[in-house]
Amino acid sequence: MKAVAGLLAALTLLSGCGVKPTDYPLAAGQANAVQAPLDVDPDHPFVVMTFSGGGSRAAALAAAVVRRLNDLHYTAGGESRALSQDIAVVSSVSGGSVYAADLGLNGPAHAASFMQRVQDYDGIGWLTRRFLNPFTWLSLQFESETRIAVLQEMIEDLLQTKATMAALNKPSGQLTLLNATDMVAGQVFTFDRQTLDDVCMDYDRVPVSLGVTASAAFPFAFTPVLLHNDSYLQPACPGQRNPSLPYLATLQSVSGPYANLESYRTARYRQSLRDEVVVEQGSGDKVPPYRNPVYLRLVDGGVADNSGLTALRRALLQTGAPADIGRLAAQSRLRHLVVIAVNARSDPKSDLDNSTQYTTILTQANAISGTLVDSASSYSAAVFQDFIKLLINDRDTLVLQDGQTQANFAVYPISIDFDQLPNATAAERQQQEAVKSIATSWTLKPGDVKLLDAAAGELLWRHPCFRLLVSDIGLQGQAEAPAIPGLRCPVEPPVQIPAKSRRPPA
């Protein structure tokens, strides 16, 4: 702990005089490839995952869950298939983004190797050595770099890659959403093709490590990632941004902010990223962006939402977007929607609970930042739960009222959260406390990954919605915990289709 505190103090003192923004502008005449709609086989589950923040603890827990999916098989089309092959969308934050990047680059089969790497990797030691190195000080002072550049180097060392985003989010492949927070706008900033196109960046040249670093740039310990928004280059973005991005109608119509305030604010943010003028319907008034972010300061994605659920929900909801589940349902491609939300949230015991000691500003800042992160994440989890319920209602309406039987699908929301570990006995409470006490750090203690791995298996197999999935699609695998008697998955199963409704849509 003292080493971490010392490192934080050293980090705070070290900073460059100037700051060099990161910039990968689209060249003249160049355009980003558009992410193609996900091609989902209805005979395979559509698996979407979120990986929360929490340093190496979060990265290891996410990998441990995916490792389980490698070992779970079902039969489709006469062939045995691992559930991990069906991971279609991953949305991640901070420490979770480290593994999300590894998953996107190396595939699910690499999960066990990644876990070993994270167990062995001393990230705090690496950072400390770099910050004690006089060459680092010179680099910070004379090359206009900031502390965040050092974190990016560590991420590259940990992931052992200098790959660019071209290797991630291939136009027709799995969708990986690395999420940061725009420090000024308070919005989720996702390193996907659409958002980087909005800021006129050449997606394929952006290093994966930059997205991971922005996602994990914990405020105060690290300076924000500073991006130049090339939409504001004069006279305009030199490249050709993709024109058909349907966000404007919300801003053009007087009912936009009333139809969906969150969607309106997201659209307004997007307008500011693209530096576009909106022509209002009716009046014809030209409305400029509400702010002009020539530079974007990106900090840890956990500041806006430490669960990754916000970006996932938006990806699944956006009509015409690659992972739009409305489209998948309408096209008969969706039968089993599996949502696995891996949350490495930790709320270890605090000395403050039993102390009257003076509360320093540092202690307050530390506690409040943790509380705010948890609060924002709880909100996004509640919104996501509502989203699932509304989706189920709409499914029932389509199937029962419209006779669209192809839109009948099952949803399996599976949360992986330490609070769901059993804690009835002293031994169980000790086990729960042990995983919850794993610090949010880039260095783990010996045995931490083993603890997280065991917790991942137990949490997955205890979950009633996972159990339902096992039975519904005939998953074969070694159960790591008994089912909880009498517990059922709280999401309504697919509707029973009455004979009279079994007709194609008119």
Add this chain to the structure above:
Amino acid sequence: MAIVRVRFDGGNVPVVRGAIPPNADMPISNPTQTGFTTNQGIIVAEDEYCFGLDTSMPYTPLWQTVQAVDGVPAVITFRKKGP
């Protein structure tokens, strides 16, 4: 999550979305394919939308806006134009 039913008497054709054109005589410029076709209910997020059709068949109106509201299915209708 809301349901919008896009009806068209010219059959099942692709539905597109985009920015609201300046007037009723202009189609949606640079439309985005939604992946939906007409004459089916579609699940969308609660929001304001401008929908049109991707077809060589003449139809009217060229576009329509609709406010999608949770739990309240909305209907918009396009019609074939001419004989």
